[in-house]
Amino acid sequence: MTKALTFAEDLCLLLQDNASGDLYPLEGRTLDFGLATATLLELAHHDRIDTDLDNLLLVDPTPLDDPIADPALALIAGNSETLNPGIWIRRIGLQLGSQILDAALNRLCERGILERDPGDNFFLSPVVAHAKRYPGVEGDSAEEVKVRVMRILFREEIPHPWEADLIGLASACRVFEKVLSPRELDCVDARVEEVESLNLLCRAGRIAIDEDLEASRIAPQQRYKPIPKAPGLPLLGNALGMTGDLNAFFTKRYRRHGPIFRIRLPGRRIVVLAGREANSFVLRHARTHLRSNREFSGFCRAMETDRAMISMDGADHVRLRRVAQAGYSRAVIERDIDQAIKIARHHVSSWSVGPRLRAFETIQRIVTEQVGVLATGLLPREYFEDLKYFFDSLVFTVRRDRPRFMYAHRMPRVRGRIRELCAKVVELHHPDLRKGCPHDVVDAFLELHRKDPQFLPETDLMSAMVGPYIAAMDTVAGTLSFAVLRLFSEPGYLEMLRAEADALFANGMPNARDVRALANTHAFVTEALRCYPTVPVMMRTVCNGFEFQGHWVPAGTSLMVATTVVHRDPEHYPDPDRFEIERHLPPRKESKQRGAFAPFGIGPHTCLGGAFAQVQMATVIATMLRYGEFERDPAPEDGVIRATGYPSYRPHRQVGFRLVRRRNEVRTRGSTEPEAQS
Numbered sequence: 001m002t003k004a005l006t007f008a009e010d011l012c013l014l015l016q017d018n019a020s021g022d023l024y025p026l027e028g029r030t031l032d033f034g035l036a037t038a039t040l041l042e043l044a045h046h047d048r049i050d051t052d053l054d055n056l057l058l059v060d061p062t063p064l065d066d067p068i069a070d071p072a073l074a075l076i077a078g079n080s081e082t083l084n085p086g087i088w089i090r091r092i093g094l095q096l097g098s099q100i101l102d103a104a105l106n107r108l109c110e111r112g113i114l115e116r117d118p119g120d121n122f123f124l125s126p127v128v129a130h131a132k133r134y135p136g137v138e139g140d141s142a143e144e145v146k147v148r149v150m151r152i153l154f155r156e157e158i159p160h161p162w163e164a165d166l167i168g169l170a171s172a173c174r175v176f177e178k179v180l181s182p183r184e185l186d187c188v189d190a191r192v193e194e195v196e197s198l199n200l201l202c203r204a205g206r207i208a209i210d211e212d213l214e215a216s217r218i219a220p221q222q223r224y225k226p227i228p229k230a231p232g233l234p235l236l237g238n239a240l241g242m243t244g245d246l247n248a249f250f251t252k253r254y255r256r257h258g259p260i261f262r263i264r265l266p267g268r269r270i271v272v273l274a275g276r277e278a279n280s281f282v283l284r285h286a287r288t289h290l291r292s293n294r295e296f297s298g299f300c301r302a303m304e305t306d307r308a309m310i311s312m313d314g315a316d317h318v319r320l321r322r323v324a325q326a327g328y329s330r331a332v333i334e335r336d337i338d339q340a341i342k343i344a345r346h347h348v349s350s351w352s353v354g355p356r357l358r359a360f361e362t363i364q365r366i367v368t369e370q371v372g373v374l375a376t377g378l379l380p381r382e383y384f385e386d387l388k389y390f391f392d393s394l395v396f397t398v399r400r401d402r403p404r405f406m407y408a409h410r411m412p413r414v415r416g417r418i419r420e421l422c423a424k425v426v427e428l429h430h431p432d433l434r435k436g437c438p439h440d441v442v443d444a445f446l447e448l449h450r451k452d453p454q455f456l457p458e459t460d461l462m463s464a465m466v467g468p469y470i471a472a473m474d475t476v477a478g479t480l481s482f483a484v485l486r487l488f489s490e491p492g493y494l495e496m497l498r499a500e501a502d503a504l505f506a507n508g509m510p511n512a513r514d515v516r517a518l519a520n521t522h523a524f525v526t527e528a529l530r531c532y533p534t535v536p537v538m539m540r541t542v543c544n545g546f547e548f549q550g551h552w553v554p555a556g557t558s559l560m561v562a563t564t565v566v567h568r569d570p571e572h573y574p575d576p577d578r579f580e581i582e583r584h585l586p587p588r589k590e591s592k593q594r595g596a597f598a599p600f601g602i603g604p605h606t607c608l609g610g611a612f613a614q615v616q617m618a619t620v621i622a623t624m625l626r627y628g629e630f631e632r633d634p635a636p637e638d639g640v641i642r643a644t645g646y647p648s649y650r651p652h653r654q655v656g657f658r659l660v661r662r663r664n665e666v667r668t669r670g671s672t673e674p675e676a677q678s
Contacts, residue, residue: 007038021121024178032097034173037205085204168202237264247536250562274562279595308463327441330611334512344623364477371472478534529599
């Protein structure tokens, strides 16, 4: 029998919106103060505290072995003053609100009640969604909390004391205003007043929330200090500084100005949020305060579609992500790991010994073919140049920092080739041809189109088909090319990873379990993602104004969130400028800290293929090391990799490597072709 749910967990479940994958938004600090009240209710029910009209008293400081309630109990026990409940609600809410929320959501996932996706969306598990009961919990508390509470309100059943306290807590937090329609609220208002307990903690919570909301409604813009401005050049502003390493650009200004500052580009004024403070904000508030559609309107026009996943928000975005999620998962590449290895090995076998290979383009070809075969079933070799030009043009469209004529002159022909590629992919996925084939992301999109052509019409299919290729050609190709260049400059790590690669292939073609065991190679990939994130910033528009670090950011503001500045934060990564894979191995595991590792974005738009990409990068590195010896060309200067920021952050086109000699009987050209359509 599993321990019954806590008040904090019940409050989260009452607020859980399965359509958006998030909690219903509450105004101001209502959720923080509500979770604080819930935690105090929990402590009171376990006889750790007591309250009267004026004071909250510590009865027993013994911890409950509960990550939700124990931090609040320790805070109370460590204070020598006797304070009233309202002060404790404010103090716990401000200091521990986010921690309580994370602990409650994590435990609900551990219990199998909620499921979390890569974008930090939370959904009811299928068993709860359909059976309306919580797994592993017995008695009355096993029934879904919304069902229990609504039955009390609408059928006038007699509540248990803890149910009355929960209804009082929910009423104080305005939960019923979120989950019920105005007509339904009219039906239950009198019943809520009748049922909600006279618990002093619930009353104190309501007062704290009401006072906070009242204070927040008084002309907020007038109460905050101005956002600092990053210095720039006349006319150009900060444009030149952003042409290289964007992460370094934002990190430098974060250290100078703090987690919020303004930058200027020709014709644009942008507010930047950066550092761990920015990541925490996005994880908690992105769904209610930020939107993507305006910033990616040009992307949609270039794709000849009204909307694409990258430009969508809210419930529609969540729905499309859930459809695509399985097709971008780690399981896809692990299922066909032999195909991924064969493609990488084919490329190694085609390289001549001696001549320089351009690092980015060489790696880009490998990962694009791997993603094409594994995610769409088609080998896109003949379309590589078209995909490359199309992707680079899309980047310029989003950045809006080059005149359109500089990159659009070839677009009509290239777009025709992309349509041709998409038509082939769709043809390969006709239901009659897919019998017995593993379900992939293209199958998922086409099935959604057939079931709901209004939601995903034909005009939106091209962006869905091209999505896997775009992800491969940017994020994976950029970081992996930096990674191999760095590896060839690190003799110690090179030998370590070569030994792992030889062990991987010692018994023939590796399987998924063998690849998962590449501990040092995966750690090397993680460190490369930390040091060379190719998507260091998210572009958004503020849809609802908000306070951030003592500043007011009004609705309509163009926003950049520099998510990877935290990668250089010494609080999370000691000696952050040092390339060190040990920081990602036990016992350190520094990249596991929440909000401290964001190479694939953070929040609702986190890249679905992040786990896929990490396995892919480890696989390519291991295959290259098994079948060849390489060196940087030109020779490195102090380990620095010359990079460019155009059209996206990547090694400069003149930076490369060369094959010094072959190893372990690499077959002749063409002998390791993948078993996919071409």
